[in-house]
Amino acid sequence: MAAARTALLPLLLLCLLLAAAPSAWAARFACNATAPRANTCQALISYSPPNGTATATLAAVRALFQLRSHRGLLAANGLPLSTPPTAPAPTPLRVRLPCLCSGGAGATFQRPTYRVRAGDTLDAIARGVFAGLVTFQDIAAANNVSDPNKVAVGQQLWIPVPCSCDPVAGQPVVHYTYVVPAGSSVAGIAQEFGTTEETILAVNKMPDAKSLLAGQVLDVPLRACGSNISNTAVDRNLLVPNGTYILTANNCVMCGCSSSTWQLDCQPTQGLSSSFCPVAKCGDMFLGNTSSTSSCETTKCSYGGYTNTTSFTILANLTTSNVCNAAGMSPTAQPAHSSAFRLEPARWRWTELVVSLHVVLLCLGYLRQD
Ligand SMILES: *[C@@H]1O[C@H](CO)[C@@H](O)[C@H](O)[C@H]1NC(C)=O
Ligand SMILES: *[C@@H]1O[C@H](CO)[C@@H](O)[C@H](O)[C@H]1NC(C)=O
């Protein structure tokens, strides 16, 4: 009986938290993608160091988010591989983190974590350190902190930054967790990131563009480049949005994405030992080489993914593209995300109300049991 009571305690605390802080769920991103595999992905997070750029070097941001490699941070920001860790961080900086969907919402998986220092409050951590990517309620709920004003110095907290792995209108996208700067408009954000107003409103379940707030944590789906990666390759889910690149195949291959072609553009990473990286060829062409067969057609040795079942192999094959046709196709003329999946704001509010009601009833039930 006593054991049952103690087991109920965290639930009770959660109920109290829910009651005290309804805005805790405001910045949750829908993430329905399910296992196997589709429930995890790499998401992009925007980070503007709150105390200005003076203290924010790439190395400091890498440490804050526990990023495994400096090169990965450079790649997410489209910065040259020669950029030193002491370089100032561009604002906002893009951070690539693993995302996990669970129970219909997404949060960065296990990272970042933060060790509480003397004088910290959850709100100072949420806004002063993590630039409003999370609320103090998010941190409290994720870490079972019952009193947000009382956190122990040295306590390790998981910072659950909202993210998503869901395709948008059937297209795989990279979700960008974007803290809205003052003076922004939905139209401006849509244009900056190559998406549409309708998509942003629908994905964020916003009734209209006027409801955008400065400091709001917005889910901006970024169109990723198409590729010829085999679906048996280890990196078959590789998604690279415009303005970033990625190091794959154990860093042996570097792939970029340009919004002029929307095709993945890969080549061997310069400066890596050729004894570790297998040579990738299509016949007598090397990975990344192109040749013009006619004035309109270009043949390219394209990246096909890598495998590691018997030995580490980089796949590549020839692909032909019609540059004359491609030049006539404007990327905006064929939007990656249609507005066909627009959600009815009224219906959403209704379901939200029903869910809230159930939560309240559940909480009352538990309270009465005590
Ligand atoms: C996610 O799941 C919810 C509830 O199951 C559903 O209402 C919603 O339409 C789903 N969203 C997507 C994008 O599939
Ligand atoms: C920014 O300043 C606030 C308040 O001075 C402090 O709590 C926070 O730790 C600082 N953030 C960083 C990343 O240095």
Ligand SMILES: *[C@@H]1O[C@H](CO)[C@@H](O)[C@H](O)[C@H]1NC(C)=O
């Ligand atoms: C919080 O409590 C729940 C059970 O109420 C438990 O499943 C979860 O692991 C706990 N989380 C942390 C971070 O301690």
Ligand SMILES: *[C@@H]1O[C@H](CO)[C@@H](O)[C@H](O)[C@H]1NC(C)=O
């Ligand atoms: C692609 O990225 C470039 C450079 O980062 C940027 O100027 C351009 O607006 C982006 N295009 C789209 C459609 O996002």
Ligand SMILES: *[C@@H]1O[C@H](CO)[C@@H](O)[C@H](O)[C@H]1NC(C)=O
């Ligand atoms: C390569 O990718 C492009 C665009 O994604 C596609 O049109 C083409 O059919 C693919 N080629 C092969 C050989 O898979």
Ligand SMILES: *[C@@H]1O[C@H](CO)[C@@H](O)[C@H](O)[C@H]1NC(C)=O
């Ligand atoms: C090119 O390679 C990809 C991945 O290895 C494969 O799916 C596709 O069928 C190949 N296409 C051709 C024309 O060989």
Ligand SMILES: *[C@@H]1O[C@H](CO)[C@@H](O)[C@H](O)[C@H]1NC(C)=O
């Ligand atoms: C073909 O690719 C190899 C390896 O990346 C590179 O060294 C070489 O310069 C390329 N050749 C041409 C003609 O682009």
Ligand SMILES: *[C@@H]1O[C@H](CO)[C@@H](O)[C@H](O)[C@H]1NC(C)=O
């Ligand atoms: C191949 O897989 C093995 C075991 O799964 C792993 O230890 C090794 O690092 C992998 N090698 C490469 C090149 O990915």
